[in-house]
Amino acid sequence: MASSSDSWIKEYYEASKLADDINGMISQRISLPTSGSETQRHASAIRRKITILGTRLDSLQSLLLKLPGKQPM
Template sequence: MASLCDSWIREQNETLKLSEEIDGMILERSSLAETSSYALRHASSMRRKITILATRVQTLKYLLAESQGKSISGKEMSRRKGTFENLRSKANQMASALDMLKFSNIDILLRPEKDDIMSRVIGLDNQGIVGLHRQVMKEHDEALDMLEETVMRVKHNALVMNEQIGLQTRLIDGLDHHVDVSDSGVRVIHIRA
């Protein structure tokens, strides 16, 4: 019983701490330029931490269900349920905010020009139009460079994940082999006994 109570308190404290950390990241996010590479890494880090927060909230739900019927006072059980509901609601709000950020980043990449090109061309002579064309091409090149950088980061992450999956597969295969060897040993002992 004491370990279940300790598990709840430990998990609750870790979840609250992570929630506060994400709150700080959300506040920091508002001060960043939306197209900077740091802002994209920051959003990725927030996404990862919100996923961890959701997992911790699920663990709290499990621990709450396990503590039902144990020797915990009704007042304490009510407090735990309230804490769980608040954390679950906060995690959902953070996930929703992150989805909004994700869509705003997509809008930044896909939005049409701020001004209609035709309205920018009106009143320009040939030299002005050529200058505007060069400026627009430069902006497009910069956007493509950002996109290339993002694609390279995604590729790098995919390669690292592939390597980790391969490692995990080898570890599981090794574990499976050890289980087979142990099972054979147990069968031999049972036959001899």
């Protein structure tokens, strides 16, 4: 069975990878036209990933509070 700290670390790496992906997608925006359906789809994908990242960050905070012997931050 995985410990709470193992779960936190796994969730952290997944959130970090997602944040890097979002950063890359934002960087790609400069190569897209200023408007159009492709640009809108790209922006929507970025927003979806940001929402998922927010959920992961909430999960990280929740897991952090469950770590044994740690004071709340």
